[in-house]
Amino acid sequence: MAWDDFRLVKAVADSRSLTGAADALGVNHSTVFRRLGEIEKRLGTPLFERHRAGYGMTPAGEEMVALAERMERDVLEFSRKLAGQTLTPSGEVRVTTNDTMLLYLLRPVFVSFRAQYPDIRLDVVISNAALNLSKRDADIAVRPTDNPPETLVGRRVASLQWALYGRRSEFGDAVGHAGLDPATLYQRPWVSLGDQFSHFKVARYVRDHVDPERIVLKVNTVLGLTEAVEDGIGLGHLPCFIADQRPDLVRLSPINPDFAPGVWLLTHPDLRASPRIRAFLDCAAAELVKLRPALEGERPFRREPALA
Template identity: 45%
Template sequence: MSASWDDFRFVKAVADGHGLTGAAEALGIDHSTAFRRLGAVEKAIGARLFERGRSGYAPTATGRAMIEAASRIEADVAGFSRAVAGGSEEVAGELRVTAPVGLAGPVFMPILADFSHRYPAVRLDLIVAEETLNLSRRDADVALRASQGPDETLVGRRLTGLSWAIYGLASRDYGDLADERWIGLGEGVAGGMLSRFIKARVPPERIVIRLNAVTTLRDAIASGIGIGLLPCFEGDADPALARLKEPEPELRADLWILTHQDLRRAARVRAFMDHVAAAMMPQRPAFEGTNVSL
């Protein structure tokens, strides 16, 4: 057998991507290159690593052993990287931060701008993503995350509550909300929480459009398509919209700033988390929906 770490990493990428297409996208190569690469690795090892079927690439016993080894190596490398980064006492270097799309713009950018001016030696790398990035693998160093409670491997602080309410046009009077035209959301948005809320209260025929992201919700409501759910900090800030009910208790979540426990003592991580927490404090009423009463 003759296989390098790159071969192990490639095989894991095939497994993670459920085939060559996903692996090629993750590694930045084309499909034909990925196909040749898998053939070369299997030839070098002298064993088949995946069974090809309609549902994708299923790893063989040898493939699973190689993927498990790659996962252990990846975890060890990430742990070493976190240990080195966590020992830094200088507020300098690269800091990878992830935030949800809905928070990254009007809320987070002024905070990042102020931090950047205060700590010019820190190079910020902002990753805007709806999916939850893995802080253990150092996909990011710090995460701004809406959650009912952080993973046990992460440490941080609760910044504020996040409240959602039903909004419509401020220029209109509304009757029974279940009879109004509604803007729905796909099951993949916010873990399906918002979709389930609407389905339990609104007849299917009253949902006139369904969106696959919360980033277009405000525009859809403001355009007059129908009424819908919005986070209070966004809906209350738009004079064209009006809150039609008090915030919905079952949709409430918390906004956390989190890092991996190995990074909690790194000076740039501590400085950033303290800065964000202080900047968010005066904004709590807007996020919790207590700045407006019906």
């Protein structure tokens, strides 16, 4: 049955006459009479009893009018919400990211998001593997990548810049100074990302320039890599937004833009119109743009020639 059928039956019930219903609906008397007869025929039962005082509802008519009133209330409530912009996103959003992004980047994002959208719950999944957003393993992925999957949509909010770092106790504060001979640095112990990160340009750089015997430690997390450099195990390339917060580390080279993957907010095309997904993407993008200077390593230091 169509919504117009319910409206017609309710109009007859409200006015107790075909003429009153016709006036309310903006149609003529014969149209109401014909359509009411068609509705009763389809239902196989009368909806009204005709008598001198007007049209009185049968039990079936009362049921239909009650349903029509509920439908009308729901439509009106929805219209009010839209008019008053009170359609608040709610539910759960599942976000996948890695441990580094969570600890150093997304905490202020989550704080801001929860303050703006208290009716949305966050389920954060920490993984260095790319979860399948098509299968709803997660709703949103926050990832550093050069090549986001073609099956996903999203936005690049910043570049994640890397540079070479070592212990301040060994190199002092003369960041990137001319005395750092690349050939000498290549003879030192190095730490690097594990083979599962071979698609990162910074990992390929170490593999191509440093003798394998000099790479004394490989690790599959950026946090582990950072700790290894800070502990003096070896030199290593690190994201500037992490390493620059560590007072025991010093930058030994200028930023190499070729190493920088993008920081992406990604979701499945079928989810991007969801109010709660849209709310998180917009909030996260706004917060991450504020952190762009740190992500892109914009802090004063002498830009000497990079390692060859």
